[in-house]
Amino acid sequence: MLDAPAIWKLGAPALPGPSAARERALRALPAPDDPTELMEIEQELRALYTSAWRDDVPDEDRIWAARYRETCTLWVNQHRRGALAQSAYEGYLQSSDGRFGGEPAGPWRSVSAFAKEPWCSFVDRVEDAPEGESEPETAAAAAWEYWDAHCREAPPWDSDPDQAHWLAALRAARRKAQDDDGPPEMGR
Incomplete structure (x- = not known):
């Protein structure tokens, strides 16, 4: 920079x-x-x-x-992490007709900092997915990370009607990560 x-x-x-x-x-x-x-x-x-x-x-x-x-590396990584989280959130909403948890959800800018952190945790798990892990397995693990960061118990993955929306969030975050230049080489 x-x-x-x-x-x-x-x-x-x-x-x-x-x-x-x-x-x-x-x-x-x-x-x-x-x-x-x-x-x-x-x-x-x-x-x-x-x-x-x-x-x-x-x-x-x-x-x-x-x-x-x-300082520059931290700044870039934080902004990249936020951009990927926003992409995941928007991917979820696009898949769910703008609803989250059964309620209409607002745009990313209206989401509080507290509510954004679980999406960042979701993205962290997507990025840290083990080699060879299937997309549904990654989406399930990332959704559980989301709920853990949100201080709530995760709903059962197999019976979760939003499973397709979490997959959409995962795919949106991955697309955004591929479009990015990637994080700086020095750690997160």
């Missing part, structure tokens, strides 16, 4: 090293009125962030660079 995510800009600690000091100095500058000057500052920040991804980061900048890379 050549632009720092918002979480970095808001909470970047006072890290050691010349690159960290230069970043703080650039961020402390008053916003220039001249668009050319602003663009020069932004380019210098991008050059700093680019250097954090290089293999030959100087020793005095290693802590700053590692923290920047970790």
Whole structure:
């Protein structure tokens, strides 16, 4: 990433090293009125962030660079996880004519953060499915992960009338994951 995510800009600690000091100095500058000057500052920040991804980061900048890379990776993974969860949710609703749990369900943006986490747990189980596991087995396990994260007992899979909808959610999440570039190489 050549632009720092918002979480970095808001909470970047006072890290050691010349690159960290230069970043703080650039961020402390008053916003220039001249668009050319602003663009020069932004380019210098991008050059700093680019250097954090290089293999030959100087020793005095290693802590700053590692923290920047970790922050970017976390940000990308969280957004990717949320996008896959949204895709699963929308796949479920598309299959169920917009109903969830027997009730009309709203769009993703109306789902609370608490209610989104079970969908993220669903997606985590889909992505972590063992090699060779069948689609229905993965969908069942992911649906149980959903219900566990939702603090409710999962309905029986074999008699669940929504089984087809969970399969649709699984397929939507997988399609979205295949369309994505994938997560960064450094862990979740």
